[in-house]
Amino acid sequence: MMDWDDMRVFLALARMESLGRAGQHLRLDPATVGRRIARLEEGLGRRLFTRSHQGYALTDEGARLLPHAVAAENTMAAAAQEAGAGSTGLSGQIRVGAPDGCANYLLPQVVAAICEENPALDVQIIALPRVFNLSRREADMAIGVSAPQTGRLSVQKICDYRLHLAAASSYLDQHPPITKAEDLRQHRIIGYIPDMIFDSELDYLAELGLDRVALGSNSVAVQFNFIRHAAGLGVVHDFALPSAPGLVRILPQVFSLKRSFYLIRHLDDRRVSRLNRFAETLYRGIRKELARLEGAVDGPLPSDAA
Structure with missing residues (x-):
């Protein structure tokens, strides 16, 4: 046995x-x-x-x-x-998988607040630019940018979020002005490595007809730091912008994307009370924090380019 x-x-x-x-x-x-x-x-x-x-x-x-x-x-x-x-608090270990944009700029403060209220709880965030396999139990639950259509999964839409083109103000000061979409071709583009895009929802640049990525990474955090260090321009989550005050949104009236986050769980786990309680707390925390961060850049902002 x-x-x-x-x-x-x-x-x-x-x-x-x-x-x-x-x-x-x-x-x-x-x-x-x-x-x-x-x-x-x-x-x-x-x-x-x-x-x-x-x-x-x-x-x-x-x-x-x-x-x-x-x-x-x-x-x-x-x-x-x-x-x-x-004690009414949560305890034990819970592992959450998430795309690295969400994992870097949204989940840390949400999870920190949950753990502050539940000191016996341990939470692990796995930030990977790919789809998580909950059937193999890589995580207890995952956040995705699209709703899976197969598998024994429970899928709950959390909320929508927005993305815009952005660049460092220092980059814009040293390069040709951008007043229309065609002007973007004169600039260094930062984005995903094309053949490593794991979900069609992340193919941001296709909508602008930009097929050359001069500086690419499979990590949103790396792309964000390229942009923050004035290496070029790229698509940025609005909820990440408050962490880098030197960034400026570009053509916000012309180019704006809306995507969604989904909370994905294995169907069998719906019978586990502690995971249900954590999932509900996580759901509410993400919605609240995302609204706060996006509200800080709701615009048009005076600093938005064009």
Whole structure:
């Protein structure tokens, strides 16, 4: 019979696909993680992982075990929550996946406020420019920029958000003026690496017919810092603008994008009270913070170009 410690080691390796990262998460030596997995596989009489130079991947047998391990994890978390029923706060660990724009400029202050109210709660934010696989339990819940159409998922729209072209005022002072969309072709464009756009909702520049990205990154944070350091112009989330007062929106009356955030969860987790409570608090926090940040740049602003 497997015990909870076995499940913890199995889940960590399934999620992180690396002995080193799993060991760091569990505070175990990587070699110990490897021995524990080998012992678990021997006890079950089946291979749970395939090993390669890229890391550890679940076998079919491992994938079948995964939902049972997650169910055990949820049961243990619920038991811990029940044991602390004298306190109404959330506790335990919750992992949230998000695109890095949201993860860098929106989630930190929202999650910090939640944890301030729930001191026994640990929250991990995974900022990756890709879609999260909740079926493999890479995260307890994820924020996406489009609603998935397949899988056993629960999808809730959080809110809309806006994006505009922006540049550093110092960049604009040293380059030709921009009064119409055609003028953009005279400027250095910053954006996503075209073949690394993981969601069509992120193909911002297509609407302007700009097909050359002079400075590209798969990270919104890197793009934002390119723009902040006067390297060129690009599309910026309005909610990120208050963190960089030197940036100026460009042609806000001509070019404006609206996108949406969705809270995505595994359908089975709707039965887990602590995740439901956290999800509701996160939903309300994101809506409130995004309204505050966008309100700070609601315009037209005197500093907007053209």
